[in-house]
Amino acid sequence: MTVPYEHLREDFKILQQHVNDEPLVYLDNAATTQKPEAVLKALETYYHTSNANVHRGVHTLAERATTQYEGAREKVRRFINAPSTAEVLFTRGTTTSLNWVARSLGDLIIEEGDEIVISFMEHHSNIIPWQQLAKRKGAKLKYIELTDDGKLDMDDAREKITEQTKIVSLVHVSNVLGVVNPIRELTDYVHDKGGVMVVDGAQAVPHMPVDVQALDADFYAFSGHKMMAPTGIGVLYGKRKWLEKMEPLEFGGEMIDFVELQDSTWKELPWKFEAGTPNIAGAIGLGAAIDYLENIGMREIMNHEQNLVAYLMPKLEEIEGLTLFGPKKASDRTGVISFNIDGVHPHDVATAMDMEGVAVRAGHHCAQPLMNYLNQPATARASFYLYNTVAEADKFVDALKATKEFFLHGLD
Amino acid sequence: MALTKLDQLYRAVILDHSQHPRRRGVLDKATTQIELKNPTCGDVIQVQLTVEDDKITDVRFDGSGCTISMASASMMTDTILNKSVDEALMLVNEFSEVVQGNKPEHEQALGDAMMLAGVSKFPARIKCATLSWKALEKALGSDGTGVDGQLTHD
Ligand SMILES: Cc1ncc(COP(=O)(O)O)c(C=O)c1O
Numbered sequence: 001m002t003v004p005y006e007h008l009r010e011d012f013k014i015l016q017q018h019v020n021d022e023p024l025v026y027l028d029n030a031a032t033t034q035k036p037e038a039v040l041k042a043l044e045t046y047y048h049t050s051n052a053n054v055h056r057g058v059h060t061l062a063e064r065a066t067t068q069y070e071g072a073r074e075k076v077r078r079f080i081n082a083p084s085t086a087e088v089l090f091t092r093g094t095t096t097s098l099n100w101v102a103r104s105l106g107d108l109i110i111e112e113g114d115e116i117v118i119s120f121m122e123h124h125s126n127i128i129p130w131q132q133l134a135k136r137k138g139a140k141l142k143y144i145e146l147t148d149d150g151k152l153d154m155d156d157a158r159e160k161i162t163e164q165t166k167i168v169s170l171v172h173v174s175n176v177l178g179v180v181n182p183i184r185e186l187t188d189y190v191h192d193k194g195g196v197m198v199v200d201g202a203q204a205v206p207h208m209p210v211d212v213q214a215l216d217a218d219f220y221a222f223s224g225h226k227m228m229a230p231t232g233i234g235v236l237y238g239k240r241k242w243l244e245k246m247e248p249l250e251f252g253g254e255m256i257d258f259v260e261l262q263d264s265t266w267k268e269l270p271w272k273f274e275a276g277t278p279n280i281a282g283a284i285g286l287g288a289a290i291d292y293l294e295n296i297g298m299r300e301i302m303n304h305e306q307n308l309v310a311y312l313m314p315k316l317e318e319i320e321g322l323t324l325f326g327p328k329k330a331s332d333r334t335g336v337i338s339f340n341i342d343g344v345h346p347h348d349v350a351t352a353m354d355m356e357g358v359a360v361r362a363g364h365h366c367a368q369p370l371m372n373y374l375n376q377p378a379t380a381r382a383s384f385y386l387y388n389t390v391a392e393a394d395k396f397v398d399a400l401k402a403t404k405e406f407f408l409h410g411l412d
Numbered sequence: 413m414a415l416t417k418l419d420q421l422y423r424a425v426i427l428d429h430s431q432h433p434r435r436r437g438v439l440d441k442a443t444t445q446i447e448l449k450n451p452t453c454g455d456v457i458q459v460q461l462t463v464e465d466d467k468i469t470d471v472r473f474d475g476s477g478c479t480i481s482m483a484s485a486s487m488m489t490d491t492i493l494n495k496s497v498d499e500a501l502m503l504v505n506e507f508s509e510v511v512q513g514n515k516p517e518h519e520q521a522l523g524d525a526m527m528l529a530g531v532s533k534f535p536a537r538i539k540c541a542t543l544s545w546k547a548l549e550k551a552l553g554s555d556g557t558g559v560d561g562q563l564t565h566d
Contacts, residue, residue, distance in 0.1 A: 344479075347540065377456075
């Protein structure tokens with residue numbers, strides 16, 4: 001099925017506006033995505049008909065809210081092909097998910113002298129929790145190098161991951177380079193050495209089919225807001241064999257079975273990790289977003305983005321003085337394109353593009369070690385999604401050329 | 413086309429200062445110096461001063477950043493050279509008013525820096541304009557050399 005794009009854009013009212021007197025071209029989808037009417041409607045319907053606390057009441061609304069909240073969990077399970085809903089934890093987002101793993105799994109298995117391996121292309125949320133863990137335990141944090149075209153250096157990966165490596169945590173798709181990493185291959189290697197594989201899927205799940213069993217990862221984290229769901233909801237998938245041994249990080253209501261004066265017992269999975277009233281509406285919104293994405297098809301979404309990238313790359317490569325980061329081949333990547341114009345600071349680029357109605361991001365993209373590695377103080381980044389069109393890709397290229405002209409030669 | 417609006421922000425004077433910065437470099441005998449970073453965008457600036465008898469007799473800046481931050485630093489050195497410490501501190505406050513869209517009392521004394529008034533219409537860029545002035549303020553408030561600083565979040 002091909003996506004009916006003109007029709008599809010009607011689902012996103014926010015995209016039908018002018019910014020600085022120009023039609024909005026929203027290309028900051030790696031930061032967060034826009035929400036379709038179906039998701040907004042699901043939130044409204046929930047609050048209009050079913051709002052109550054979950055797992056707590058026998059009355060009708062409580063039952064409805066619980067059914068819908070757990071129904072959303074089942075949708076997530078199916079979407080990523082997790083073996084069971086016991087292994088699907090709702091969190092605040094990728095950051096929380098990764099912090100939970102670093103804290104709880106880290107406390108369980110990391111000892112002084114152990115190694116933790118990440119890479120130079122990680123987002124801060126997949127760096128700092130491991131730094132903290134390494135400091136807490138006296139463990140060693142190692143970084144896998146990148147190749148010149150912005151891929152993981154697999155030779156270096158095989159060197160860095162050793163029998164001393166207890167945890168490897170890698171990004172599935174880089175939020176700067178757009179590169180898709182060979183997770184299954186890496187997971188097999190990590191397991192071979194006896195380590196645990198954690199995957200930051202924040203930029204993968206929204207853009208391509210993801211099957212956690214096919215990847216065989218031990219943990220997989222992602223955020224709802226980057227896949228058309230509201231902010232404040234995310235997922236941590238974890239293999240039951242680990243989650244069962246891990247201690248919860250938060251304690252309180254919802255997560256307990258029996259509370260006595262000096263001790264308590266935890267609920268079974270997944271609830272033992274979900275203390276307090278959860279983001280019920282957020283989970284239901286995530287369920288609605290999954291319905292929306294599945295209706296179009298994840299393979300279709302991936303193809304659409306790769307087609308846009310394949311269309312754009314030659315046009316961008318033609319622009320003199322434009323440096324592109326990450327692999328050039330569309331099939332190696334998603335719709336994230338980072339670039340710099342020689343002699344023009346990315347912040348000036350982003351301001352100028354904004355005047356043309358084109359929303360791009362400039363900065364370090366929460367990846368300071370990667371910026372240092374690329375020897376760039378910052379980059380500009382355009383990130384495409386399902387609702388972006390070829391016409392918008394053209395507008396992006398035009399705005400980029402005009403921006404370059406303006407800063408290098410001034411207005412005529 | 414919409415880029416014409418950019419002229420409000422990137423006036424010719426500003427582009428000129430960023431392309432041909434005044435007093436960019438290093439002083440042989442600075443009496444005070446500071447490095448300031450803007451962690452959100454990776455900009456970094458060093459400001460060096462020679463203060464003699466309460467007067468700024470020489471100033472240099474160096475660093476990397478966007479057009480606005482580099483132009484602003486260049487303009488700042490024009491504005492404060494040969495001013496007393498108190499005057500310079502007063503001008504830092506005046507400049508901060510200007511970039512927030514307010515009218516300063518000492519427009520003349522600010523010189524080219526007045527051209528950055530357009531920044532007030534680009535709220536995301538105000539910090540770019542104020543980085544070097546914040547560095548100056550910190551340097552003047554410190555008593556020695558080699559002080560490190562970081563722009564704090566508002
Ligand atoms: C690769 C990657 N990891 C982690 C995150 C953090 O996600 P969140 O801010 O939703 O927790 C992001 C998003 O900024 C990301 O792009």
